Amino acid sequence: MAHRKIASSARESYGPFASAFVAYSEDVLFGDLWRREELSLRDRSLITVAALVTGGMTEQLHYHLRLAIENGLKSDELVETITHLAFYSGWPRAASALQVAKDIFGNEAER
16 A cells, blocks of 8 residues: 655654654654554554653654544544543643643634
């Protein structure tokens, strides 16, 4: 199955300052790991969003929520995922993640 290339924001963020990090992000993370056929891009996005919410890593969540939409998830599915995780990862982490989702999706999830 052919996959579209996933653009990493690492080059724009770190460029020559952290060139090895950029290379690993582009070549290994998004070039190899995200290309493995055992999981779909949709599933990988859902897992990644869940891990970021659980870890309280809202800085990376902005990028991955948008990527999840590109990979076939719907905003209401992502909001439901975050809501579900509130009981497993903690209410404050879920609330912070929902704020990021609201900033990205606006009132779209209410439609």
